[in-house]
Amino acid sequence: MPLWNLERAGGVVELVYDNPPRNFLTFAALEELGAHLSDLADDPDAAVIVLASADEDRFIAHADLDELGRLADGPVPEARAWYTTMRLIETMPQPVVAAIDGQAWGGGLELALACTLRWAGPRAHFSAIETALGIIPGAGGSQRLIRLIGRGPATDLVITGLRVDADHAARLGIVSRVLTGDFRAEVRASAAALADLPRAAVAAAKRVLREGAELGLSDALRLEGGAFGELLATPESLRLQQAARERYARAAAGDQVGFGGLGEPA
Structure with a gap:
């Protein structure tokens, strides 16, 4: 059983x-x-x-x-x-x-x-x-x-x-x-x-937090920077960045918009 x-x-x-x-x-x-x-x-x-x-x-x-x-x-x-x-x-x-x-x-x-x-x-x-x-x-x-x-x-x-x-x-x-x-x-x-959050970003965050805690600061910063660079140009990240820009544009026009996992509107 x-x-x-x-x-x-x-x-x-x-x-x-x-x-x-x-x-x-x-x-x-x-x-x-x-x-x-x-x-x-x-x-x-x-x-x-x-x-x-x-x-x-x-x-x-x-x-x-x-x-x-x-x-x-x-x-x-x-x-x-x-x-x-x-x-x-x-x-x-x-x-x-x-x-x-x-x-x-x-x-x-x-x-x-x-x-x-x-x-x-x-x-x-x-x-x-x-x-x-x-x-x-x-x-x-x-x-x-x-x-x-x-x-x-x-x-x-x-x-x-x-x-x-x-x-x-x-x-x-x-x-x-x-x-x-x-x-x-x-x-x-x-x-x-x-x-609901982007899975690649969540997995990368989990990894760098765990591995970085076991490294000196300089090595940990390189680890974080490498993961950031890998994620930045992925199709999912580019799409989400563009969607965020569009929400900011709507907010500038007076619309009330939210950012989901990013919290309250800026």
């Missing part, structure tokens, strides 16, 4: 995790997720991937502790999915959104940190619980967290295991949005708006 249920709506693909009773994250779940993502990475109809939960109280509680016990006895080949699936989330062209409304501790937090964007509901809460178990994050959690929110806050969270709620997580920068209405509906609406 699958642990991830795939649902499509236009360019948005939802992968909904369902592993009762507590939505622990298993090796099998990560392998299954990796297989889905490998297929979706090359799917021209998939613009945005959303990782969600069928459990109303949990995104992913944490890693399955019985499986961690197996690792203590020696290498477990399928455990490699903790690394390969996380890296696939980061490197596939589409943005991957973690939709979190409930518990995201330990491995659940680590999976969320690998995602491109994290959108939380008001009931979301986060904790790097590993030190309480006599271990540390082992799937990139400490390293992604320090790059995301900085050394001081990351050190506090990783060493103490402090539990933070959605608003605190937003202030720290762990999540970019706290959605306070109908969470599932707001996630779908936001993901649909993201899916």
Whole structure:
């Protein structure tokens, strides 16, 4: 029986995790997720991937502790999915959104940190619980967290295991949005708006943000400039630039015009 249920709506693909009773994250779940993502990475109809939960109280509680016990006895080949699936989330062209409304501790937090964007509901809460178990994050959690929110806050969270709620997580920068209405509906609406943006530009932005964070400033600027130059003369970009010029011309003539993903009229 699958642990991830795939649902499509236009360019948005939802992968909904369902592993009762507590939505622990298993090796099998990560392998299954990796297989889905490998297929979706090359799917021209998939613009945005959303990782969600069928459990109303949990995104992913944490890693399955019985499986961690197996690792203590020696290498477990399928455990490699903790690394390969996380890296696939980061490197596939589409943005991957973690939709979190409930518990995201330990491995659940680590999976969320690998995602491109994290959108939380008001009931979301986060904790790097590993030190309480006599271990540390082992799937990139400490390293992604320090790059995301900085050394001081990351050190506090990783060493103490402090539990933070959605608003605190937003202030720290762990999540970019706290959605306070109908969470599932707001996630779908936001993901649909993201899916409507030019896909080549979104993929390039994701790539340069990820790769640039691992480079010195001079190399990162060259990376950004190269991607900008590649996009600038594409047919899609030229068409969108011309459409923007025409909207500005209409605005100068007194028309009220909007710019969609660009925000309010200038």
